[in-house]
Amino acid sequence: MAAFDHVRNMYDVALKPRLLRSLIKEHxxxxxxxxxxxxxxxxxxxxxxxxxxLSERVVPSADNKKLIEKWKSAVDLWVDRLLMLVCSNMPDKCWAGICLLGMTCEECSSERFLASYSVWFQKLLSHLQPPAESHFVKAACCVSISDLLTRLGGFPNMKKDGASHAAKLLQPVLKLMHEDSSDAEGAVPLLCTILNFFPSSVQKNYDSAEAAIVTKLMSGKCNANMLKKLALCLSLLPKSRGDEDSWSLMMQKILLAINLLLNDSLQGLEEETTTNEAMRALVPPGKEPPPPLGGLTILDISNKATRPERLFMPSISALMLCCSTMLRTSYPVQIKVPVRSLLMLAGRVLMVDGSLPHTLYPIMTAMQQECICTELPVQHSYSLEILCGIVKEARSQLFPHAAHIVRLVTEYFRRCALPELRIKVYALIKLMLMSMGVGITMYLAEDVVSNASVDLDSVGHHGGEACSNPVLKTSEAVPQPMQKKRKHDMTITSFGNQPQTSSLHKNHTPISVKIAALEALETLLTVGGALRSERWRSNVDVLLITVSTDACKGGWTKQANNVYTLHDSSSSWADFQLASLRALLASLLSPGRIRPPYLAQGLELFHRGMQETGTKVAEFCAHALLTLEVLIHPRALPLIDIASSIDYPVNGVKDSFMDNNTYSGAQKHHLYSGGTSRNGLEYPESEEDDLYEKWVKDVDGSNAPEIQQEKNTVEKTSTPAEPLVSFEGPSGSKVPEEKGKGILVEEINKQSDIPSQTADHHASDMETEMTAAKDASGGDLETATGRSFVTVVGSEGGKEFMFALGVDDKLMDEIPDIVDVEPDSDED
Amino acid sequence: MEDEVVIASSSTEAGIGCWDLRSGAEHLRYRSCASPSHGLVSVAGRFLASSQLRDSSSSSGSVLCWSWNKPQIEVKSFPAEAINPLACNSDGTYIVGGGVSGDIYLWEVATGRLLKKWHGHYRAVTCLVFSDDQSLLISGAEDGSVRVWSLLMIFDEERQQRAGHLYEYSFSEHALPVTDIVTGYGGCNAIIISASQDRTCKVWSLARGTLLRNIVFPSMIDAIALDPGEHVFYAGGRDGKIYIAELNAQGTSNNNYGLHIIGTLSDQGKGICSLAFALDGSQLVAGSEDGMVRVWDTKTHNIIRVFRHAKGPVNNVLVIRQPPALYPRTSANNQASVARRHVPLPPPLEKYTSIDEHSDLNAFITPQPNCDKLYDATYTTFHSMNNQINELQQHGSSGASELEMERLKLDCKRSMQMVEQWKKMYENLHQFCVGELLNGEADDANLTLTS
Structure with a gap:
């Protein structure tokens, strides 16, 4: 009869007890x-x-009663069988029972759990006290008890019971921690669980727990994962006392221990004053130093006789990890973070790069130096993490220290050369920009831009292309005569303050660093793209369009099938493409002084990207197009009128030109990049302010409705011009025309304000360019020339007009650049 | 939707009124407060602080604090001079006050320490506002200037010396005292609107530091409020009208009020002293000279509610989320239980700074309100069991082999026992057989013998 007693479908509750029984029977x-x-x-x-x-979740009703009974008895059978296994003297069966019991704690119904958890707890505890033979059993037991406590912690009215149970665990757990590492691996997470859910149970054993954790931490025998767990454990420990002071005390103890160790190990690498200052800040004169960390006296910690010297550095790292973990952990009470001491520590470590002072007689062997240099990157990394933690937690309270941090970070950034650390610095900068707002962009912008430019420099080399980056440093000789131009242009835009780093990073910056650089630029543009950004903004815009064009040139990488690379967190080319597009979007959206100059190219990239359905790039491109739509079709008239001054025409032409004719254009466009970006920088202000004055005057009602009219017409004709320009497809007639104009404008620029030492160079090169262009474009060039000259005259007129309005002299200096605008706005 | 409360104070001694915006019910009235314009702040929703109008005889000013659940003053501070406007950043870490001498004071809330004091304006400061990302401070003064300060710069002496001045921008286009300042969203792209007794409101660009628009009103403007969507702003005039001025359209001058002014909210009341928007962005709360607080619906241009506050002008109104302490204690909800935990107010604000280069500036991290609930209950048995099973499958690890060995040992032991047993049985059988055999032979012999 039972053989044909079918259930309705796989959702039928009647299936569950039967399934459970057969599972028990078979397995x-x-x-x-x-x-x-x-x-x-x-x-x-x-x-x-x-x-x-095991959930036993049935809607109670009359006809369900039998079913409930059935299910209950099946789960009873399950639990009985497990308890039998747990008590079995065969280790493998015992292990299986423990594991399954742990899983049962998670899965079973609340009523059953509350009714029987203490029995289960006793059974599990019996394997820890006295400890079982098998490591497997001990490890499984720790995990299962941890799950049991986790479940118990979810019942708010069971806190007291739970705490008394957890207290019984402490002795065995601490004992396990003293044993070899494979046992501690299970014990440490269990201790964390106890501290998270039943912190009060540790109160009595606070000191021994601290000692156990610290000894383990400093033993130098733990792997990275284990260190993290131990650090977390230590950071949770102050919770058990539940007051404000125990956190501060713990922090002070750790800082003191670190600084003591640093004093010993960095002896000879740093100034004596640094050492003294650091110690004085921690223990102000006249105050009692705190009790030593984990009961280890200073002698214990830094005793060269008992502890081999090579263990110092890893211990320092481990303790620094504790600092940053303590900052990140949340506590139920208000905590007082000693920002100054932490900053001092981070600064102290970050400023050591392993170099010996020249003047002194070396007091350290090469071996010692080697040992320190091996570990320094880890400590730098933790220092940066501490800084991250401070920035994240203290947020607005950091303003009194912000300048100090900025100086520290920029100084370090200048020296930092390891990819992994650079990524961290970028992340830290990103965090600072986000949490401290507009104010800090004025401090950090220049450094971010110069560093990111260097890091993104070698992008073009990925596809075997010549680098087309305008901020490229060309310190070595370039074979082609054409590229001498580029050299000149570079010197205008480049940031001359760090030739060393540039040569260090040349051409093989890892993708992950580039992604971090792009992210930092994105954040910079998001937070402060418009405030005081004249000096760097156009460079960044050029850089980002170049990088993303290059990144997306070779098509889109498919998302790798990551069955094999599951544990590999390294970044792929697809991530790089995505990051470059994200940064590009920020550059297009962040309002500058002018309309986004690369809107057309950007739109084209996003359109192409959107067609790669199913990838992250496509998702993002769709989002980007949606956001950009508002930029193209503004819903309301903007208060700030940027439409009337379109800039970067040469760049626009250049880049479209490059897109269309990559075979020959790549070198030519180097001609213009530097100069134009500088133009973009200076020019818009002049016309812009002029317009404001006009507008404001107009609004005041003092005069001239015609001026208003004029402004409107300019705006109307020019607003749609940019987005409507199509750059797709190499059009036969248009491109040469543009080329001609571009050169012409460039030449005018050069005549007006190129530094004299390079001018000759240019004149000759320019001429060859001109003739080449003439050959290519023929008659079109003539028309283009004519038109440009007309506009130059027009701008002269504008100058006079501005005089009439009484514009500052300062503005007048920049007037010659005004020619840039005309070719493009005329064009349509 | 979260409940909001309207908070109002007056220049006459009428205390601080506090009403539920939705129901209109009045909560506590906090006693003895006579505040100057912009002198009332809610410090991150934790407590109320207000500077006080004082008779000119006393040299020091005063700033009072109330906790939400007590009508009495809880903390009194006496800064070095009378303070007009007060402002507080959204985290509630700093309180900034503007003195009558033009000095600006910055206190740390947690310790009450005076972190910075600097000379901001030539005449008394009238309003102080934080930018939306809390990194800039915008101040207006009686000398008609509007200045933008970066908090970073304020604390960075090194940079100050290089720059030569503290402020980021100083706008001096207003001819008469500045009466109100508001700023909008957008970080560095935000706009600043300032109102002045010269009957104009001016719109400034924060990014460029330029004047974007100048709007002339028929009356003096004492209060402005920016629509959250920033398409219009509301300017309360001394003539009792609230003017609506548009921000995103070309001006048309064919109406009665002037360029860019597209309408008014008016009920023939007295002058408007303060304005604030509710969180929903459509209800506008206006404090008036006649002591009333009116709530307008900006969509229908109707008054929805009127609160009666005092006889004198209501020169401060705030609309904030209802602080947990104001929820009735009887309700068993979570917020009430948080409220019961009494949070003591911070110490009073210092008169003179006690900061020197050695004093330790700490950061205070306050716990999350529901910190206990933040742990994800993560269960690990399943994961660790699978790991161990993997190890067992591979037979590689010491743990696995040890387990295997234990099992084998026991297996071996059992087999030994088995062997013993078999041996015994064999022994028995053997004996039996031998016995049988011998007996059988004997029988045979007997048989043969007998036969």
Missing amino acids: IPDEKQQLRNPLELSHVVSAIKTHEL
């Missing part, structure tokens, strides 16, 4: 059977999880 061994393949257990567990076989 869970009883007293006599052996545990067969352990793989079977994982099938059992996943079946239980998917079908919620």
